[in-house]
Amino acid sequence: MLRRCISAEWMKLRHSRIWMILMILPIISVLIGSANFYMNQGVLKKEWYSLWSQVGLFYGEFFLPILIAICCAYMWRLEHNNKNWNMIMTAPVPATGIFLAKLTVVGVLLLFVQLFFLALYIIGGKLAGIASDLPAELAGWVFRGWMAALTIGTMQLALSMRIRSFAAPIGIGLCAVFIGLGMYVTHLELFFPHSLLTTGMGVLSQTSLSTGESVLFAIMNLLYIVVISTVTIHRMRKSDIVA
Amino acid sequence: MKAIGLELYKLRHKRLLLMVTLFLFVEIAWAFMAASMSISRNPNNAEWEMLIALLSSMNGLFLPILTAICVSRICDMEHKGNTWKLLLTFSVKRSTLYAAKYISASIIMLVACLLQALSIIAFGIINGFKQPVPLILLIRFLIGMVLTNMVITALQQWVSMAVKNQAFALSLGMIGGFIGLAADLFPAGVRRIFVWSCYTGLSPVTQSYADEKIQFIVRNTGSLLPGMVALAVAGIAVYLAGSVHVSRQEV
Numbered sequence: 269m270l271r272r273c274i275s276a277e278w279m280k281l282r283h284s285r286i287w288m289i290l291m292i293l294p295i296i297s298v299l300i301g302s303a304n305f306y307m308n309q310g311v312l313k314k315e316w317y318s319l320w321s322q323v324g325l326f327y328g329e330f331f332l333p334i335l336i337a338i339c340c341a342y343m344w345r346l347e348h349n350n351k352n353w354n355m356i357m358t359a360p361v362p363a364t365g366i367f368l369a370k371l372t373v374v375g376v377l378l379l380f381v382q383l384f385f386l387a388l389y390i391i392g393g394k395l396a397g398i399a400s401d402l403p404a405e406l407a408g409w410v411f412r413g414w415m416a417a418l419t420i421g422t423m424q425l426a427l428s429m430r431i432r433s434f435a436a437p438i439g440i441g442l443c444a445v446f447i448g449l450g451m452y453v454t455h456l457e458l459f460f461p462h463s464l465l466t467t468g469m470g471v472l473s474q475t476s477l478s479t480g481e482s483v484l485f486a487i488m489n490l491l492y493i494v495v496i497s498t499v500t501i502h503r504m505r506k507s508d509i510v511a
Numbered sequence: 512m513k514a515i516g517l518e519l520y521k522l523r524h525k526r527l528l529l530m531v532t533l534f535l536f537v538e539i540a541w542a543f544m545a546a547s548m549s550i551s552r553n554p555n556n557a558e559w560e561m562l563i564a565l566l567s568s569m570n571g572l573f574l575p576i577l578t579a580i581c582v583s584r585i586c587d588m589e590h591k592g593n594t595w596k597l598l599l600t601f602s603v604k605r606s607t608l609y610a611a612k613y614i615s616a617s618i619i620m621l622v623a624c625l626l627q628a629l630s631i632i633a634f635g636i637i638n639g640f641k642q643p644v645p646l647i648l649l650i651r652f653l654i655g656m657v658l659t660n661m662v663i664t665a666l667q668q669w670v671s672m673a674v675k676n677q678a679f680a681l682s683l684g685m686i687g688g689f690i691g692l693a694a695d696l697f698p699a700g701v702r703r704i705f706v707w708s709c710y711t712g713l714s715p716v717t718q719s720y721a722d723e724k725i726q727f728i729v730r731n732t733g734s735l736l737p738g739m740v741a742l743a744v745a746g747i748a749v750y751l752a753g754s755v756h757v758s759r760q761e762v
Contacts, residue, residue: 284676286678289678289679289682292682292686293685293686293689296686296689296690297689300689300693300696303696304693304696326689326692326693330572330688330689330692331685331688331689334576334681334685334688335682335685338678338681338682338685341677341678341681342676342678345676345677345678348591349591432591433525433584433587434583434587434677434678434681435579435580435581435583435584435587435677435681436530436580436584438576438580438681439530439534439576439577439580442534442573442576442577442580443533443534443537446537446538446541447537449541450541
């Protein structure tokens with residue numbers, strides 16, 4: 269059943285040109301970050317690490333969460349239009365399937381964004397003339413970034429399902445970015461989805477996480493995903509919809 | 512006037528102003544936290560110029576996204592409710608509807624700008640800044656911010672009305688925020704192309720680093736005037752292009 273739901277979600281994305289939106293942010297981030305790195309190589313001497321700090325800072329800290337919010341709002345856009353809520357809730361599929369299918373599709377799209385960003389980062393570094401080996405932490409930054417992005421995605425999906433407006437959940441996501449930054453500064457980074465992204469992607473500090481921290485990081489992400497999904501699915505089952 | 516009143520009437524239960532105020536509160540809280548930390552490190556930094564420069568640079572990130580959200584909500588309610596046809600059956604020109612939406616969005620963003628200026632005054636007084644409130648500097652800060660906002664509102668409204676899918680309008684806002692934040696890293700020639708860089712470009716106070724110290728330099732009005740005129744012309748052009756394009760679109 270879940271497979272059919274996922275296939276239906278993919279079909280809804282046909283001709284949506286969402287790939288354009290997903291690709292533009294990594295391109296701009298890497299372009300600006302690499303250009304800044306190239307022009308300030310006298311100060312930025314830690315090669316790949318310095319480049320990551322330049323391309324990843326704005327991308328991971330501010331704009332990836334907004335991109336996730338846009339992507340999640342888009343996933344519910346069709347349901348909020350043309351009384352489609354009635355249609356989807358009367359379809360012979362469980363509410364769990366509907367929500368998890370959307371979450372899976374968001375996860376795949378975000379994985380594509382992360383991998384595209386990684387490819388651009390490597391190309392940018394090579395073009396800037398970095399000859400050393402890639403940092404060992406790179407795969408961890410990208411994967412942990414994806415995990416935290418999925419957590420934020422779950423939160424945004426829940427918000428966008430509840431709020432009919434396309435833009436309002438994105439605004440809430442923007443506020444959450446700043447709350448996350450505050451949590452990071454006060455060393456409570458493992459307790460809020462947006463600060464988990466900052467920690468996981470190593471955007472403010474490139475120091476790698478210890479094994480214990482990595483386990484705690486994964487547990488917190490999983491906890492957020494499970495709790496938010498359960499509450500949202502419960503709400504879908506129990507509350508009446510307004511089409 | 513009646514059309515503007517009706518637009519604002521349609522927004523009465525949308526809590527749009529509340530949302531804008533809350534977002535602004537987050538930005539202001541963040542900026543003032545940074546200002547407080549700077550003052551506690553060096554009490555000589557307790558000056559109005561520092562506050563204006565700090566908020567100008569944060570506006571580059573925040574206001575393009577906030578404007579995109581605000582304009583998108585005003586335009587999307589017609590797309591979502593399928594009310595375009597209903598609106599066009601009244602004896603109102605499409606350009607009037609377009610203008611009414613533009614003015615109501617601009618009013619909301621103007622309130623946001625005024626709140627920022629008032630919060631600067633409040634912060635300065637509470638922290639006992641030695642200099643008196645620099646009204647002229649604040650007015651110049653306001654003019655630059657409002658002018659930039661109006662041009663960005665025109666651009667966002669064009670996209671939000673022409674493209675039903677609001678993901679594109681909000682992505683433009685996001686890209687604008689990115690460019691606004693990173694504007695100071697661009698060469699001056701490139702900076703001029705992007706309207707989002709005008710939050711810092713038209714700010715009456717600029718920052719410069721000399722001997723590893725930040726200095727706040729007050730620009731004179733004459734140096735900002737050509738930029739303001741060019742921006743106003745660009746704004747009028749974008750508004751007219753948007754209005755004509757949307758008016759000719761099939762509903």
